[in-house]
Structures are given as structure tokens and as C-alpha cells.
Amino acid sequence: xxxxxxxxxxxxxxxxFSTTAHVAERDPVKKAIEARHAVMTLRSWYAGPLFGMAKxxxxxxxxxxxxxxxxxxxxxxxxxxGMWPDGSDYEAYPDxxxxxxEWWLDTDGAEEAEKTYASAVAQIAESAGGGLNxxxxxxxxxxxxxxxxxxxxxxx
Amino acid sequence: MKVVPEGYAHEHVWxxxxxxxxxxxxxSVISGWLLGEFRTFSIMQWHLYAGYCTGGLLLVRVxxxxxxxxxxxxxxxxxxxxxxxxxxxFERRPSGSCGHSPMGGWATIAILLCLAWQFTTGLMSVDDxxxxxxxxAAWVSSxxxxxxxxFHHYGAKAILVLFVMHVSIMLFYRIWKRENLVIAxxxxxKLVKRNx
Numbered sequence: 637x638x639x640x641x642x643x644x645x646x647x648x649x650x651x652x653f654s655t656t657a658h659v660a661e662r663d664p665v666k667k668a669i670e671a672r673h674a675v676m677t678l679r680s681w682y683a684g685p686l687f688g689m690a691k692x693x694x695x696x697x698x699x700x701x702x703x704x705x706x707x708x709x710x711x712x713x714x715x716x717x718g719m720w721p722d723g724s725d726y727e728a729y730p731d732x733x734x735x736x737x738e739w740w741l742d743t744d745g746a747e748e749a750e751k752t753y754a755s756a757v758a759q760i761a762e763s764a765g766g767g768l769n770x771x772x773x774x775x776x777x778x779x780x781x782x783x784x785x786x787x788x789x790x791x792x
Numbered sequence: 793m794k795v796v797p798e799g800y801a802h803e804h805v806w807x808x809x810x811x812x813x814x815x816x817x818x819x820s821v822i823s824g825w826l827l828g829e830f831r832t833f834s835i836m837q838w839h840l841y842a843g844y845c846t847g848g849l850l851l852v853r854v855x856x857x858x859x860x861x862x863x864x865x866x867x868x869x870x871x872x873x874x875x876x877x878x879x880x881x882f883e884r885r886p887s888g889s890c891g892h893s894p895m896g897g898w899a900t901i902a903i904l905l906c907l908a909w910q911f912t913t914g915l916m917s918v919d920d921x922x923x924x925x926x927x928x929a930a931w932v933s934s935x936x937x938x939x940x941x942x943f944h945h946y947g948a949k950a951i952l953v954l955f956v957m958h959v960s961i962m963l964f965y966r967i968w969k970r971e972n973l974v975i976a977x978x979x980x981x982k983l984v985k986r987n988x
Contacts, residue, residue, distance in 0.1 A: 680920065687923035690833070772834075779833035783921030792942040 665724045669733045672719050675711070682707045683778065686764060690775035702765030705774075709761040712754055726791040739789040749785040756781040796983065797885065797970075803984040805891050810862055811980055813849060820845035821907065825951060836924045840914075843926075847911040853904060867901060869894035886971035888985030899961070903954055910947040916940035 682704045688694035689701055725737045739746050760774035796802055806814075824842030827835055857864040873894040877887070887893040892900060915926040918937045929937055965971045976982040 680923075684923060687833075691837070691923075776833045779922040783831075783919065786921045792938075792945060 665721055666729070666732060668719050668721050669724050669729060671716075672733075672735070675715060675719070678711060679708065682711070683782070686760065686771065686775055687779070689768070690772045696768040696771065698765045698767070701771055702761075705757070705761040705764035708757045712757060730791075734790050736789050736791055742788075745788065749781070749788065753781045753785065799986055800886060800888060800983045801986050802981045803890065804980050805982040805984065806977060806980040807861065808980065810856075811977060813852065814977055817846065817849045817853075817907075820849060821951065821955075825948060825955075828948060831919070831922060833922050833924075836919070836922050840924070840926070843911060843914050846907060850904065850908055850911060864901070867892060867897040869897055874898065882968070884968060884970065886965070886969055886983040888983060890984045891982075899958070903958070906947065906950050906954055910944065910951060913940045913944040913947055917944045 685694055686701060686704050689696045720735075720739075722740065724733055725735050725740065726733050727737055756774075756778045760771070760778050763770035763774045820842050824839060824846055827839035827842055831839055853862075856862050857867075877894040881895070887896075889896070891897075915928040916932050916937060917940050918925040918929050918934075919941070925937070926940075929940075932940070962973050965973050971983055973982070
């Protein structure tokens with residue numbers, strides 16, 4: 637009985653420590669960064685086959701291309717400012733966040749980058765279903781906007 | 793025709809294959825660098841082709857370096873020879889070396905290593921803005937992709953530095969040391985010191 641009693645604090649502490657560890661993982665900033673990653677994963681999921689079709693790696697399919705491009709467009713309405721809290725940049729979370737502090741410092745540039753992306757997406761949503769050549773030229777613009785933003789605001 | 797300075801002779805130093813190799817490499821590296829630096833979706837495929845050409849030329853050079861007429865053992869000189877050459881580098885006369893000077897040999901090794909680095913990292917790199925990737929990118933982890941991509945970008949800067957040095961040194965030889973090494977790499981004939 638005494639041995640069991642001695643074990644009690646050990647068990648309590650183990651539970652307490654594991655709970656704290658769990659709470660630490662629930663860092664709200666990390667959650668926000670995770671949500672951003674999810675957005676990027678989704679964008680890349682939709683854009684991937686469009687780029688593949690434009691390159692000729694995947695056979696062009698007008699309906700699929702159109703659906704993918706429209707999904708990209710629909711995704712634009714789903715973002716939330718809360719995903720970009722202060723202190724969620726690459727310098728604060730070097731192993732987790734890829735967003736450079738410039739994203740927060742250069743607000744005009746960041747806004748411009750978002751606008752460029754939105755108009756590239758609008759362009760591809762309009763033309764993706766209209767034949768391979770139309771898709772190809774729209775993919776060029778989309779690639780330019782993705783790359784432009786990555787070059788300026790994403791850590792290597 | 794320029795007068796050959798006293799004590800020197802125009803000698804056939806670089807054979808046709810190595811000259812064709814040199815200018816092919818210059819073309820593939822310059823075009824590959826520009827296509828990469830100013831890449832867009834529509835030209836990105838050509839950056840990959842330029843990379844494959846560079847890789848192929850490097851492979852040829854490595855084979856020739858171990859088995860051919862342009863061996864690495866000839867290219868590499870000891871520290872004493874390099875220091876001795878540094879001592880006479882600023883004299884206003886051609887190096888007179890039969891081939892690369894002791895420093896030039898090491899510069900060649902540095903360029904080859906840098907290009908090999910660039911070729912290897914490029915194979916595993918990813919540009920997820922343009923949705924292009926090297927042919928081996930899918931075979932390694934995404935962490936490796938990111939690292940390779942970062943190293944590939946560093947490599948591009950290193951190549952630019954080496955390129956500027958290479959061209960500046962050619963100008964230094966042309967202006968200060970009165971030796972046109974560009975023509976020598978076209979014709980294969982170089983000023984070599986006699987009776988050495």
C-alpha cells in the first residue's frame with residue numbers, strides 16, 4: 637500500500653507534465669501558421685494539374701481544368717486575417733514559418749502581391765476551360781504571381 | 793599579326809576538343825544562368841536543358857581529367873608553384889605557361905567544382921511558384937528539396953562571382969600582361985616561354 641502511495645505523486649506529475657506539453661503544442665500562433673500551410677497546400681493541389689496540363693505532362697481536360705481554376709478562385713474568399721498574426725514570421729518560427737518579416741513590414745507590397753495573385757486567378761478561371769493555348773498563357777501569369785510573392789516574402 | 797615578345801613563342805597548347813568543350817560550357821552556363829535568374833513558366837524548361845548540357849559537359853571533362861589528354865594532375869600544382877607564380881603575377885609580361893598557369897589551374901578546378909555543385913543541387917531543386925522541379929526532386933524528401941533549392945540559389949551567386957573573376961582576369965592579362973587569352977582559347981595557340 638505504501639508503495640502505491642509513493643507512486644501517486646509520480647503518476648500525478650507524469651499526467652501534469654504531459655498535459656503541459658500538450659498545451660504547449662497548442663500555441664495559437666503555430667495553429668495560424670498551420671492554417672496558412674493548409675491554404676498553400678490547397679492552392680498547390682489545385683494549381684499543380686493546371687501547370688501539368690500546360691507543360692504537357694498531363695493531358696488537357698477542359699472540364700477538369702475549369703473546375704480546378706474555379707476552385708482556386710473560390711479559395712480566395714476563404715482566407716482570414718487571423719491567419720497572419722504578428723510574430724508568426726520566419727524569424728520567430730524559423731523551423732515552422734516560411735513567411736519573411738517583410739510581409740508585415742511592406743504592407744503595400746504584400747497587398748500588391750495579393751492583388752496580382754487574385755487577378756492571375758481570375759484570368760485562369762476565365763480561360764482554363766477554353767483550350768490548351770488559353771490555359772497555357774494564363775498559367776504563365778499564375779506562375780509569375782506565385783514566384784513573385786515567394787521571391788519577395790518567403791524564406792528560401 | 794602581333795609581334796611575339798622576345799623569349800616567347802606561339803605554341804599550340806589547347807586542342808580542338810577542349811576548345812569546343814570550353815565554348816560549349818561557356819554557352820550552356822551563361823544561358824542556363826540567365827534562364828534561371830529570369831525564369832518564367834514558358835522558359836523554365838530551357839533552364840533544365842541548359843543544366844543537362846552543363847552536366848554532360850562536366851561528365852566529359854571528368855572522364856578526360858582522369859583518362860584523357862587534359863588530366864587533372866597537369867592542372868593541379870603545389871603551393872610552392874602557386875606562391876612563386878603569385879610573385880611574378882604583376883610583372884607586365886605573359887605568363888608563358890604551357891597551358892594554364894598554376895593559379896589558372898586551381899581556378900579551373902574551382903569553376904568545375906562549383907558547376908558540379910550547381911548541377912547536382914539543381915537535379916533535386918523545386919520551384920513551387922512555377923511548378924517546376926529537377927528530375928530527381930521526387931526521389932528525395934521535401935526537406936532535401938528545400939535545402940537543395942537553397943544551395944542552388946547560393947550556387948548561382950557563386951557562379952556569378954566566378955564568372956566576373958574569370959572575365960576580369962582575362963582583362964587583366966589582356967591589358968596589364970599584354971596577352972590575349974580569349975584568342976588563345978579560340979585558336980588554341982598561346983604564348984609560351986622558350987627554353988624552359
